[in-house]
Amino acid sequence: MIMTPEEEFVVDLNGYILLKAVLSTAEVAELNEAIDAGDREGSPSLWGDPFKKLIDHPKIMPYLLDLLGPNVRLDHDYAIFMNRGDRLGGLHGGEDGGPSLSECDHWYKYRDGVIRNGLCVFTYLLADAGPGDGGFACIPGSHKSNFVGNIPAEVRRYEEGRDYVVQPEAQAGDVIFFTEALVHGTIPWNADHERRALLYKYSPGHSAWNGNYYDIEQYGDLTERQRRMLLPPSIGRRPSVAELTE
Numbered sequence: 001m002i003m004t005p006e007e008e009f010v011v012d013l014n015g016y017i018l019l020k021a022v023l024s025t026a027e028v029a030e031l032n033e034a035i036d037a038g039d040r041e042g043s044p045s046l047w048g049d050p051f052k053k054l055i056d057h058p059k060i061m062p063y064l065l066d067l068l069g070p071n072v073r074l075d076h077d078y079a080i081f082m083n084r085g086d087r088l089g090g091l092h093g094g095e096d097g098g099p100s101l102s103e104c105d106h107w108y109k110y111r112d113g114v115i116r117n118g119l120c121v122f123t124y125l126l127a128d129a130g131p132g133d134g135g136f137a138c139i140p141g142s143h144k145s146n147f148v149g150n151i152p153a154e155v156r157r158y159e160e161g162r163d164y165v166v167q168p169e170a171q172a173g174d175v176i177f178f179t180e181a182l183v184h185g186t187i188p189w190n191a192d193h194e195r196r197a198l199l200y201k202y203s204p205g206h207s208a209w210n211g212n213y214y215d216i217e218q219y220g221d222l223t224e225r226q227r228r229m230l231l232p233p234s235i236g237r238r239p240s241v242a243e244l245t246e
């Protein structure tokens, strides 16, 4: 399993890629029903088997390995639910975290045909994001920009629109991959239906963004691959995730 050459081109060009229909209609329905029935607090990866499966969903494994390397680990995960008028973060991110330099595991590198990233996000959409609905937005290509500090504050707060800020249209079941080195944020939600997104965030095996590591005792049964992906960061003698992936 590997990314296609065209997908590599798109990730390198834009810093994000929309992966269509990663989840089947049945998988989306199962996740939505569980959310309707359960509480919505904490890490989705702890909300039961359908959510645990998303840690290493077979359709995202090629992207995880190709973009974060053979020892990829889950760093943290959370859900975003928004109703019309709800607001979240302005545009942020950028190489080394952008001008604030407060989020320094945000990086994108290319060398000798290989792409590598620091913290990256795979967002599972459980509800559509149509044109103008809001939600995830980004500045395509900004993961390579040297001037993210020049983005006007009004644009970062969405008070002024710009054609270089894009809200990707996507359907329930799609996944949006983006590197946190990309300038991105959340446009206020502007649709009648609820925004439902599950954000699973990964780091290379040697690094961490989050200060709280996973407690695998909380997860019940795990596959060996999932167990390795939930390990705290390390370099020495770290077991490979790739060797367990066909």
Ligand SMILES: O=C(O)CCC(=O)C(=O)O
Pocket (backbone or CB within 6 Å): 080, 088, 089, 121, 123, 135, 136, 137, 184, 185, 186, 187, 197, 199
């Ligand atoms: O999906 C979104 O609304 C953006 C999430 C975000 O800002 C982040 O992952 O840092």
